[in-house]
Amino acid sequence: MNTNELYQALGVSPAVLAYGETVLADLAGRFAAIDANAELGQAKVLAAMQKNRVNAAHFAATTGYGYDDAGRDTLERVYADTFHTEAALVRPQLVCGTHALAVALSANLLPGDELLAISGKPYDTLEEVIGLRPSPCSLAEYGVSYRQIDLLPDGGFDLPAIRAGVSEKTKLVHIQRSKGYQTRPTLSVARIGEAIAAVKSVKPDAAVMVDNCYGEFVEPTEPSDVGADMCVGSLIKNPGGGLAPIGGYIVGTRACVDRCAYRLSAPGLGQEVGANLGLMPALFQGFFLAPTVTASAVRGAVFAAAVYERLGFPVVPASDETRHDVIQAIELGSEAAMRAFCKGIQQAAPVDSYVTPVPAPMPGYDAQVIMAAGAFVQGSSIELSADGPVRPPYAVYFQGGLTWPHAKLGVLLSLQKLLDAGLIQL
Ligand SMILES: *Cc1c(COP(=O)(O)O)cnc(C)c1O
Numbered sequence: 001m002n003t004n005e006l007y008q009a010l011g012v013s014p015a016v017l018a019y020g021e022t023v024l025a026d027l028a029g030r031f032a033a034i035d036a037n038a039e040l041g042q043a044k045v046l047a048a049m050q051k052n053r054v055n056a057a058h059f060a061a062t063t064g065y066g067y068d069d070a071g072r073d074t075l076e077r078v079y080a081d082t083f084h085t086e087a088a089l090v091r092p093q094l095v096c097g098t099h100a101l102a103v104a105l106s107a108n109l110l111p112g113d114e115l116l117a118i119s120g121k122p123y124d125t126l127e128e129v130i131g132l133r134p135s136p137c138s139l140a141e142y143g144v145s146y147r148q149i150d151l152l153p154d155g156g157f158d159l160p161a162i163r164a165g166v167s168e169k170t171k172l173v174h175i176q177r178s179k180g181y182q183t184r185p186t187l188s189v190a191r192i193g194e195a196i197a198a199v200k201s202v203k204p205d206a207a208v209m210v211d212n213c214y215g216e217f218v219e220p221t222e223p224s225d226v227g228a229d230m231c232v233g234s235l236i237k238n239p240g241g242g243l244a245p246i247g248g249y250i251v252g253t254r255a256c257v258d259r260c261a262y263r264l265s266a267p268g269l270g271q272e273v274g275a276n277l278g279l280m281p282a283l284f285q286g287f288f289l290a291p292t293v294t295a296s297a298v299r300g301a302v303f304a305a306a307v308y309e310r311l312g313f314p315v316v317p318a319s320d321e322t323r324h325d326v327i328q329a330i331e332l333g334s335e336a337a338m339r340a341f342c343k344g345i346q347q348a349a350p351v352d353s354y355v356t357p358v359p360a361p362m363p364g365y366d367a368q369v370i371m372a373a374g375a376f377v378q379g380s381s382i383e384l385s386a387d388g389p390v391r392p393p394y395a396v397y398f399q400g401g402l403t404w405p406h407a408k409l410g411v412l413l414s415l416q417k418l419l420d421a422g423l424i425q426l
Contacts (some may be wrong), residue, residue, distance in 0.1 A: 010349060012412045016419060019426045020412050023306045030302050030320070033419075034295050041217040041291030048081035049288065066275030070155035075283055076271075081249055083224045083231060085098075086206035090235075090249040090283070092382050093264060093274050097213050097234030098125040100354045101247030104209055104232050105129065105172065107263035108256055113171035115161060116206075118149045118162050118195060123211060124365075145169070155185040157195040158213045166202040173199050173208045177215040177223065178325040181397060183391070187325040189219050193226030200227065207256055213237055214381075214399070217294040230256050234378040235283065238326065241293045243286030243403040245279065245377050249264040275390045292380060294326060295348050297400050299329035300384070300407025307406020307411055311424055314393070326382070326400065331393040335359070338394050340421045342372035344414030345398070348406065359390045367391040383408045 007017050016321045024422050036355045058071035066072065072091070079088035080350075080403070106129075109115055112330035115130065127133045131140025140146065149161050166173070175195060179186045196208050208222040214232040216238040224231045226289040233239060235247030261270035276283075306319035316329040332338050342357040352374040381399050384406055388396040401407025418424045 003043045007368055007409075007412070008074045010409060010413070011317070012409070012416055013419075015426055016133045016412055016416045018120060019415065020303075020307065024303065027302060027306060027319070029179055033298055034298050034302070034323075037220060038217075040220050040293035041294070044082050045078075048078045049284075051081055052077045054078065054284065060261065060283065061280070061309075062275045064275055065271060065278070069274070069276055071280035071284075072274065072276045075280065075287075075404045077250060078284070078287065079249055083222050083251040085224050085231075085251040085257075086254040088251040089257050089260050089264065089271065090247065091264070091274055092277055092279050092283075093244060094248030095239065097211075097248055098123075098129065100232045100250055101126060101209075101211055103260050103264050104230050104250050104256070105139060105174075106142070107259040107270045107391070108172050108190050108207055108209070108230075109139060109142075109144045110171070112169070113147045114147060114169040115139065115172050115174060115381055116165060116170045117146070117174040117176075118157060118165075118199070119176045120182075120184070121148060122174060122176055123403030124215070126211075129159070130235045138348045141144035146177070154252065155187075157187075157191060159194065160186060162195060162198045163202055166199055166206060168203075170203060170206050173206055174211070174400040175208065175223070175228075176211040176213075178211070178213055178327060179329070180213075180327075183329050183395065185317060185321075186215070186327070188324045189215075189223055190225055192223045192228070196223075197228040201316070206248070207253075209252075209256075214327055214400055217291045217394070218298060218323055218325055221356050224251055232258075232336060235286070237382050238379075239287055239295075240377075241286035241289035242282070242377070242380065242382050243282045243289065245282060247279070247283065254335060262397050269369045293402055296404040297326040297382060297403060298323050299404045300325055300401035300411065301398065302401045303408060304328045304330065304411045304414075307415060328398040329395050330398060333394050334423070335390050335394060336421060337423050338388060338396055339389060340417040340423060341396050341414045342370050344412075344417040345384060345410045346374055347417075348384065348413045350406075351376060365389055370396075371386070386410075387416075 128135035131138030207229040211231040230252035235244035313330040362369040367389040373385040375383040
């Protein structure tokens with residue numbers, strides 16, 4: 001069978017395939033830039049692995065306390081060298097991105113301190129961590145106050161407000177790189193650098209923490225290259241390369257990361273304990289693959305933007321915009337279109353492809369949420385996935401794709417389902 005016939009067997013009609021190829025013909029330049037960036041990311045990771053003399057002994061499992069765990073300690077040095085930081089905490093005991101962020105915040109904020117968010121309202125799951133929605137063990141309960149400076153209408157930092165807003169009480173400043181489930185633009189590393197400089201010009205010893213989720217390896221530099229004291233993220237997103245089955249990371253200054261380690265395990269124990277439980281092969285190899293896996297996801301996002309833009313749907317970011325994360329928002333305008341889109345993404349999956357996603361209530365959301373994901377790692381969103389709250393403007397957030405051909409198939413099948421439902425014309 002040729003590719004055309006194989007695509008037909010997978011459910012993509014010749015008309016949809018031809019439409020996709022027309023769109024792709026215009027994207028060669030974009031893809032070349034994405035691949036050049038992956039090459040740079042790959043070189044960064046390789047250099048860090050070689051410098052730290054990664055070898056087979058580092059893949060051995062440890063149990064119990066995990067004292068002198070060479071694999072774990074080497075992986076942390078590899079992360080630190082890749083992000084150009086003094087220290088790193090990379091562990092399966094950081095159970096998800098929210099946990100890593102909660103550890104970074106609670107370790108570096110004491111009663112009476114103020115947390116200042118300068119990129120607007122943080123990601124939904126941090127609302128309980130901060131105490132914006134009352135929750136046991138929130139920072140608010142421990143006497144940490146919170147203030148927020150919103151982004152400007154154009155999506156940039158409000159630098160004058162930031163300079164005026166940083167006070168003697170401001171101990172830690174929060175920046176979120178990715179848009180999360182908002183339709184604001186994602187912040188570039190360059191912009192983040194300007195905001196960090198504004199904070200430090202007023203209070204040089206204020207620590208700046210960047211929620212780096214979905215941003216790793218999308219640009220040649222990371223927020224830690226432009227002055228962030230901590231960058232924090234999840235291993236079931238970009239840096240796990242699709243292979244990490246669990247985990248989070250915190251990279252940054254020795255002072256900040258030490259406190260995170262004491263908060264994660266116990267005062268006095270810190271980074272010295274924490275068995276690797278046999279996960280080192282997946283965590284090393286996943287990080288090795290992360291730059292090219294991220295590039296596959298970015299290619300998929302650009303292709304989705306170009307396809308849906310051409311059909312007249314509002315997309316964020318546009319297909320010709322520079323990318324700062326792997327998320328693509330597409331405003332589909334109706335529940336029927338969201339259902340059709342998600343059905344196509346699901347049908348493209350290697351796992352659970354026979355399932356039809358339907359909207360359902362979700363904790364923390366005021367509307368029902370529809371989700372398409374057929375992943376090897378539960379909840380992994382560096383694997384091809386799409387989701388969104390079922391309410392106007394009926395936007396789906398499309399992300400991931402461990403390989404570019406899989407991301408491409410997902411976009412083509414989403415298009416096929418919209419076509420079959422009579423919701424679009426090619
Ligand atoms: C995913 C995400 C988080 C939370 O990570 P989890 O692993 O889902 O807990 C936090 N911030 C942003 C911007 C994210 O995208």
